Amino acid sequence: MRLVAAGLALGVVPFLGLAAFYESFLYLIFLWVALATSWNILSGYAGYFSFGHAAFFGAGAYTTAVLAGKLGWPFLWTLPLAAAVPALLGVALGAVIFRVRALRGELFAVLTLAVTFVVATIVLNTPIDGGPGVYLGAVAIPGLAPSPSGTFYLLALALALGTLWIARAIYRSRFGTGLFAIHDDEEVAEVMGVPTYRFKLAAFALSCALAGIAGGIHSVFVSYVTVGETFSGWTALYVILMSALGGTRHWLGPAIGAAAITTLLYVFTTSDYAVAGRAAVGLIFIVVILFLPQGILGKLARR
């Protein structure tokens, strides 16, 4: 109920006639809220820290880029496929990885990072991209709001709220309880009857699909996608930092971290201190892992 109310309240913003700057800034926050929250469904709840979120974000971005930018599909029609392609990729990977018991913790992290590089290399060297990047400047932007930036604002808002709704529904369900049991002790979870393999696979598929939609929307927002930018390792690291800062054991944690980090980076990059902003991100990483292992929400909840 509260999510719907928040959606309705935030949904009127594009019709207020604000400068496009505010809409674009809020768009970025919603985008990162969706990315961090989607990452958290597998990696936070079940404790399988993925360093490969950029692979699925990028798979979604390139699905939309190829369909809308090269083949001329209407933008919104590409989004279901921008979800389906990364989800299939995730299921195919998960079907192999989750069968190998030892691949958790740092090994799962390294493996998913390697997957990012492999997917990026394949996209770069095949006609999907081929090297020069894909222009999406000619893609028609649906008129959901008075301005294009308003439309992107509404799309990202809908995705962020949808992702939060899914994350909360899982959090409160038997599925979520099972994922948390996997996090705490996978052997015990299995003995208690949690179908760990199927739960991990389902969580991974959902996580990838939502990241893919975010990629699809963002590719048209930036209107020009390149392999270097789209599959950047920073995406995964920012998402991890946001979730860890907000708290990975609560459905709302990553959203809080995403809003905080996006705002911080925005302030630093728009002023002349981009380098200092980077250093601040590094410092937050260290402080959060050493002093705030449960994140902000974990700290508050314990009081």
Add this chain to the structure above:
Amino acid sequence: MLPSATLLGQSVLSGVFAGALYGLLGLGLTLSWGLLRQINLAHFALVFLGAYLTYQLSSVAGVDPLLTLALVAPAFFVLGALLHWLLARFKVSPLNTLLVTFGFTVIIESLIQWIWSADFRRLESHYAGVKWKLGALFVPLPELLTLAIAAGLALSIWAMLRFTDLGRAMRATAEDAPIAAAFGVNEKLLALLLSGLCAALAAVAGACLALSHTLAPSQIYAWIGVVFAVVMIGGLGNPLGPLVAGIAIGVAEALTMAVTSPAWAPLVSFSLLIAVLLIRPDRF
């Protein structure tokens, strides 16, 4: 169409040299990962910091690039010991050491960019121009030095771990810390020494990097993927592993570049890494 024999020969040679640098970069990483269970991403940032210090001391103060190590390596030894002290003090898990040291990497990168700017820097040393001709092939001196240093260090550390009491104590601690402690091994001191050694190795790798490569702060991240692959394929904690795996991957990459397009090269190391993880995850 197959490239000529000379081109292939030169490719293999450049692959061996690239692999030597992979191995040298991976040496400190494999020791801290395998023996201390710390995945030290900051190793890459230290390598670059070392390279920039070599560049600075050598091009401004006129010190011989390799002699700069007399100053940089001991300083880095202290940094490495401090890093270990911090990670041990907070009992950071292996996965979290990856995240914490990533934080340090970003901070060091910002520091480098602040001092030396984001522009490319190239060290002009008297080593750089020297090239020998071996048949139809060119052998550049900086790369040859890197190979010699990488092989020398890998072999001496292997021998140290295998044949000295200090090395045996280090391996015993990695195997089973409480038992080793019961036999009188001072676990904490050993770990500090080892972590310091890893950072000093980063300084050496940095000097070699400065001799043969153009430096830019963003390049720190370019090495992480392939060196991780080399370290894991070579076997964690095995000092000879990164060099052997590095040369194998370097040659495979160079041949891939010669036969197909250079952009396919990353696929070699990462598919190998994924294969090793899926087939032999118990090794790690």
